[in-house]
Amino acid sequence: MGVDITGWIECRQFFLLESETTPWQPAISLSLLFHDRNYDAFGCLFGVKNYANFRPVAAERGLPADVSPEVRAEYERWGSEAFGTSWITWAEIKAIDWEEPAGRPDSRIHRYRRAEDGSLIFDGKAGWDKDFAEAVGHSLIEGVLGTRTWPEGQEWEIKDKVYRSERLQRRDARASWEVTFSVMEALARNYGDDGVRMIVWFYW
Incomplete structure (x- = not known):
């Protein structure tokens, strides 16, 4: 049985209204952006199905404490089916060295x-x-x-x-993320690099 990914891109508002509990708001569902079951992409960022043996950038961080109510509600609907929950900002993604090799040769x-x-x-x-x-x-x-x-x-x-037996570099795992990264980069022009984040969870 294979593993798939879902989640949301969130943006941080500059001002918090009295009725709001968090400045973060959902922008677009990851299901509209990411359509691959690419374990190298999963492993590179989040350490899930990490057969390529990358050093994960943002593994097992859980759901952000200040996640938007809409994203929290969707996540909770998954219940125990969700695992590997994490998040990463556009600023962190921009800082990745895509030439960095995996820690060990590919297990495949x-x-x-x-x-x-x-x-x-x-x-x-x-x-x-x-x-x-x-x-x-x-x-x-x-x-x-x-x-x-x-x-x-x-x-x-x-x-x-x-x-x-071959060793991958992070760039080998990037292609599946290009649409998602393009959207995050565009949103960051309005919200800042630290004001755009991707929240993910995985399921069988």
Whole structure:
């Protein structure tokens, strides 16, 4: 069963009305912006499904104490189905070094096939691959849990495939966030870099 993400982008108002309990207001649902089930994107920012072994930027922060009532109400409707709840400001996202490598090689082996000219064509990556597992004694449990890595650059040629242990950089996880980041950046022109934040939670 796969993991998905949902949440909201919030903006901080400059003035608090008497009837309001928090300056934060919901701006747009994350469901309108983020449509990928991209575990590298999840792991890079929030440490969820972090098979790539990034140092998470904003893991397990929980729901902000001053979250807007609308976002809190939606979050509470998820009940125990929600996990990995966290948040991150646009200022923090802007400060990320997207060239930073992951702490360890990817727990998923990267698979390539050879073209007629001998070059390698990327064919996917997975925590467990039958042919690779049989060749190196990699168990299904290790693959599912992402508990094993191999030295960076180590390579195996098995049947008609090439398998390689690789280390990702944060930039490899950024593409899925581009629409979300563009919206946050635009909102920050009015509300400031610290006045725009993304609140997320995950579900199976």
